[in-house]
Amino acid sequence: MRVTQAIMRFATLLTTAALVAVACSDNTTGIPSGVEIYTAQLNGANEAPTAVTTTATGHAVVTVLGNLVSWKVDIDAAIDSMTAGHIHRHAADSVAGNVQVPFAVTASGIGFTGTAAVGSLTVHDSIVALMRAGRTYVNIHTKKNPGGEIRGTLVKQ
Numbered sequence: 001m002r003v004t005q006a007i008m009r010f011a012t013l014l015t016t017a018a019l020v021a022v023a024c025s026d027n028t029t030g031i032p033s034g035v036e037i038y039t040a041q042l043n044g045a046n047e048a049p050t051a052v053t054t055t056a057t058g059h060a061v062v063t064v065l066g067n068l069v070s071w072k073v074d075i076d077a078a079i080d081s082m083t084a085g086h087i088h089r090h091a092a093d094s095v096a097g098n099v100q101v102p103f104a105v106t107a108s109g110i111g112f113t114g115t116a117a118v119g120s121l122t123v124h125d126s127i128v129a130l131m132r133a134g135r136t137y138v139n140i141h142t143k144k145n146p147g148g149e150i151r152g153t154l155v156k157q
Contacts, residue, residue, distance in 0.1 A: 031157065036064040038131050040138045040152030042075070047151045056150050060138040062087065062131065069123050070115040073103065073138060079150070081143035085112050087127065087154070090135045100127045100136065132156065
């Protein structure tokens with residue numbers, strides 16, 4: 001438990017540092033040098049190969065800073081019986097790709113946060129290159145839709 005708490009504190013510190021740096025940034029994007037931010041809007045229409053009818057939606061933010069990948073995924077309360085969430089790589093259109101980053105469910109049960117080093121047991125070495133190439137998506141699975149209920153492609157900001 002202490003390791004998880006330390007990771008969560010580090011993720012909060014990293015996010016705070018990135019926000020402070022953004023506030024102090026003078027480049028045109030407002031994102032400090034060396035920080036990459038990717039976002040995704042999650043919904044059932046994005047599920048592949050077949051869209052899912054659901055009122056659930058979500059929003060994912062993935063931040064890359066050096067060798068660390070941090071994520072925050074917020075999912076509205078309309079989702080029911082969430083079982084898992086991941087960052088996947090796109091294999092091909094309408095084909096699910098391999099899991100690249102597995103998420104741990106938060107205490108609230110309606111979102112995910114975390115930070116891990118690239119190359120660790122939870123974050124594959126190729127994840128940053130895949131995100132840069134537009135080849136990753138976030139997928140949230142439920143008991144009713146085990147293949148995924150809401151999904152969204154990560155897009156660099």
